[in-house]
Amino acid sequence: MELAFRDITVTQGDRKVLHNISGRALGGQLMAIMGPSGAGKTLLLSVLTGRLPIDSGHILIDNTPLNRRLQRKMSYVLQQDIFFPNLTLMDTLTFAAHLRLPDEMSKADKMERVNDIVDILDLRKCLDTVMGGMWLPDWKGLSGGERKRANIACEILTDPSTILLDEPTTGLDSSTAGSLLTTLRGYAVKKKKTVVMSIHQPSTQNFFQFDKLLLLCEGKMAYYGQTDDVIEYFDNIGIPIPDSYNPADFILEKLKEQDETMKIIISAANEMRDWESYEPNSERTILSDRSCDKSDLSAVKTRKVFHNLFRQKIVESEEGRFLLCIFLKRLLTINS
Numbered sequence: 001m002e003l004a005f006r007d008i009t010v011t012q013g014d015r016k017v018l019h020n021i022s023g024r025a026l027g028g029q030l031m032a033i034m035g036p037s038g039a040g041k042t043l044l045l046s047v048l049t050g051r052l053p054i055d056s057g058h059i060l061i062d063n064t065p066l067n068r069r070l071q072r073k074m075s076y077v078l079q080q081d082i083f084f085p086n087l088t089l090m091d092t093l094t095f096a097a098h099l100r101l102p103d104e105m106s107k108a109d110k111m112e113r114v115n116d117i118v119d120i121l122d123l124r125k126c127l128d129t130v131m132g133g134m135w136l137p138d139w140k141g142l143s144g145g146e147r148k149r150a151n152i153a154c155e156i157l158t159d160p161s162t163i164l165l166d167e168p169t170t171g172l173d174s175s176t177a178g179s180l181l182t183t184l185r186g187y188a189v190k191k192k193k194t195v196v197m198s199i200h201q202p203s204t205q206n207f208f209q210f211d212k213l214l215l216l217c218e219g220k221m222a223y224y225g226q227t228d229d230v231i232e233y234f235d236n237i238g239i240p241i242p243d244s245y246n247p248a249d250f251i252l253e254k255l256k257e258q259d260e261t262m263k264i265i266i267s268a269a270n271e272m273r274d275w276e277s278y279e280p281n282s283e284r285t286i287l288s289d290r291s292c293d294k295s296d297l298s299a300v301k302t303r304k305v306f307h308n309l310f311r312q313k314i315v316e317s318e319e320g321r322f323l324l325c326i327f328l329k330r331l332l333t334i335n336s
């Protein structure tokens, strides 16, 4: 599936937070949205998943404006995860599969899907480990990297065509981040998925795992194109990246260094936009229509799952009930 976006402009309050952002992510590829904190990465991901209305621009999935049906083929992995600390990873995935997969799907098929995802994300060895987190003494439970994978696993259970992830590597050391990127890359290539993720400051090796790079600064585009072309591009605009430098660190430093340098980079990006000609349909993408059906998660389904699977662990525990409220609130927000 191809995700193309063009001239996306967004205002929050009276501030323009995204200025004419464009790009195109292809199936089987990994695209990075990079930029300093506050650059607009999370906002752009929210826009691309249809969760934030735009002032102007187009979002096209295989040349069709994004709509509710297409939105269901996308998964959005948020930066913050919420899990029940006392459940094992297997419990959590089973729970998520029952909540998210259609009623028509048999239990065996749901479990087969869980098993597939477990292998894709290399989670088999920690299936019996509790999720853990700050609610449990000593933070016992999954490691940081496993937890990130578990968060992704819950979202890709539905077999989306496009996966958007908000800073999935933040908080991981660079080798764990690298192995997560390799996994995601393998998944994208093997299953022809379109993977777009925001990333703050990757190591050099991790930086070059991305096929495409969209660099943002203060809501504006500072680079868009192939990651492999970055070095030559910055050379051409008179800001050469020294050999010994991590390109991501160097570019981000330059963007912060002086207003003048930032202006050169942004105006060069405007002139050299690689739009890779595509013809948006004349129809505007309408994302402000939030009145569509919200029936993905029926109350009946939710009740059934709780009664059968997790009554003791969640409903009868005070902490479980509290987390359940937060979890369902998030699910309902995602599905609405």
Ligand SMILES: Nc1ncnc2c1ncn2[C@@H]1O[C@H](COP(=O)(O)OP(=O)(O)O)[C@@H](O)[C@H]1O
Residues within 6 Å of the ligand: 012, 013, 015, 017, 035, 036, 037, 038, 039, 040, 041, 042, 043, 044
């Ligand atoms: N609801 C909002 N109202 C006003 N400004 C906002 C809102 N949400 C985000 N912003 C601003 O938009 C900018 C980009 O935010 P964000 O996308 O979260 O940055 P990033 O993810 O790159 O760190 C920030 O300056 C932030 O303060």
Ligand SMILES: [Mg+2]
Residues within 6 Å of the ligand: 041, 042, 043, 166
């Ligand atoms: Mg963010």
